[in-house]
Amino acid sequence: MQNPITVAILGVVAERSAFGRLKGRQLESLGMRKRRRQFHAVRSAKLGSTSPPRRRKTSLILVFISAWLMLGCGGPQSTLDPAGRGAEQITELFWWSVAVNLLIWLFVIGLAVYATWAQPGGHRHRKANLLIIGGGAVFPTLVLTVYLIYGLALLPGLLAPAPEGSLQIAVLGEQWWWRVRYHPQGGEPVELANEIRLPVGKPVDLFLASPDVIHSLWIPSLTGKMDMIPGRVNRLTLEATKTGVYRGICAEYCGSAHALMKFDVVVMEPDAFAAWLEHQAQPASMPQRAEARGRELFLIHGCSACHTVRGTPAEGKVGPDLTHVGSRVSLGAGILPNEPAAFLRWIAHTEAVKPGVHMPAFGMLPRKDLQALAVFLEGLE
Ligand code: HEC
Numbered sequence: 001m002q003n004p005i006t007v008a009i010l011g012v013v014a015e016r017s018a019f020g021r022l023k024g025r026q027l028e029s030l031g032m033r034k035r036r037r038q039f040h041a042v043r044s045a046k047l048g049s050t051s052p053p054r055r056r057k058t059s060l061i062l063v064f065i066s067a068w069l070m071l072g073c074g075g076p077q078s079t080l081d082p083a084g085r086g087a088e089q090i091t092e093l094f095w096w097s098v099a100v101n102l103l104i105w106l107f108v109i110g111l112a113v114y115a116t117w118a119q120p121g122g123h124r125h126r127k128a129n130l131l132i133i134g135g136g137a138v139f140p141t142l143v144l145t146v147y148l149i150y151g152l153a154l155l156p157g158l159l160a161p162a163p164e165g166s167l168q169i170a171v172l173g174e175q176w177w178w179r180v181r182y183h184p185q186g187g188e189p190v191e192l193a194n195e196i197r198l199p200v201g202k203p204v205d206l207f208l209a210s211p212d213v214i215h216s217l218w219i220p221s222l223t224g225k226m227d228m229i230p231g232r233v234n235r236l237t238l239e240a241t242k243t244g245v246y247r248g249i250c251a252e253y254c255g256s257a258h259a260l261m262k263f264d265v266v267v268m269e270p271d272a273f274a275a276w277l278e279h280q281a282q283p284a285s286m287p288q289r290a291e292a293r294g295r296e297l298f299l300i301h302g303c304s305a306c307h308t309v310r311g312t313p314a315e316g317k318v319g320p321d322l323t324h325v326g327s328r329v330s331l332g333a334g335i336l337p338n339e340p341a342a343f344l345r346w347i348a349h350t351e352a353v354k355p356g357v358h359m360p361a362f363g364m365l366p367r368k369d370l371q372a373l374a375v376f377l378e379g380l381e
């Protein structure tokens with residue numbers, strides 16, 4: 001936003017000052033309008049450049065486009081629209097730095113304007129030195145030190161673990177999806193995928209790791225990001241403050257499908273969350289008649305070598321757990337809507353939907369079978 005405005009202001013200022021200098025020497029006797037026109041004529045002849053009004057118009061358009069883009073700073077994946085303790089503090093730091101930067105920017109623009117209007121002339125050596133050392137070294141050091149202290153002071157709060165007895169969730173960054181394992185107090189772990197649900201107002205510890213490449217888990221609305229590094233476990237503590245559906249992404253380039261590695265974060269009332277988790281811990285419900293064929297095909301075609309559907313012989317661990325895949329907000333790690341047509345598309349054109357994916361496409365199956373598989377998966381709620 002500041003850049004186009006700076007360009008616009010400095011453009012006008014530079015033009016004026018050049019005009020002012022010419023004015024004295026060559027254009028004394030002419031009327032203001034005439035002089036200005038003459039100045040542009042002289043300048044264009046000298047520089048062969050386009051007219052300044054056009055440049056100014058371009059700058060104005062840039063300003064409006066930037067302002068319009070700023071309006072997009074909301075929604076389920078915005079640090080400027082916080083819904084978690086960590087994000088609230090980070091947003092506050094952001095707005096403080098915007099305010100301070102704005103003041104500094106106004107001051108610098110003021111200096112630039114002053115410099116173009118001031119009469120050129122000698123400066124006192126001492127004064128010039130003071131400006132260079134004070135404005136060029138001491139002032140920036142002071143401002144950056146204040147920022148540093150502010151930022152460091154936030155860290156203990158952001159990094160503090162959740163209190164004893166809080167919910168713990170292990171999240172593994174896979175290529176290119178998320179393995180999510182809940183460890184409820186006094187219960188068996190529950191493995192799910194590509195979606196994290198959280199109780200509102202409760203601190204939760206996420207334990208982040210990866211079996212092969214480095215990823216970074218980032219839920220901008222809730223808190224800052226944290227790397228997932230093979231061979232170590234990083235802890236990220238979250239506390240969601242508003243219910244709703246937010247987006248998480250991988251924030252560290254990890255391979256071909258990095259940009260297609262997302263997930264949904266659903267923040268629920270604690271009671272609804274407990275009921276949801278209890279349901280997710282259950283095995284898949286017995287298929288109705290319509291779904292029985294799909295279940296059979298799922299086992300015949302080898303899907304079960306890579307996927308688990310609890311309550312069936314499918315116990316593969318390579319891909320996401322599909323026991324309750326029909327109940328997820330989205331499909332394929334946050335890239336498709338959760339609906340039968342999307343299931344069909346995913347199974348038949350896996351590679352086209354997510355280039356580099358570690359699941360073979362099953363486009364060679366008859367359409368009838370693909371439909372049966374989609375119906376079965378959609379029914380796994
Ligand atoms: C070689 C292992 C492998 C086989 C075989 C396999 N899959 Fe997958 N599947 C994966 C992997 C890995 C992913 C995660 C891909 C990603 O998102 O990057 C996946 C993802 C999925 C998803 C999306 C899950 C989610 O959480 O959104 C569905 C649905 C799915 N597979 C269904 C099937 C079906 C149906 C079959 C059999 C016709 C099958 N898979 C066979 C490895 C496999």
Ligand SMILES: [Cu+2]
Binds near residue numbers: 176214
């Ligand atoms: Cu990644």
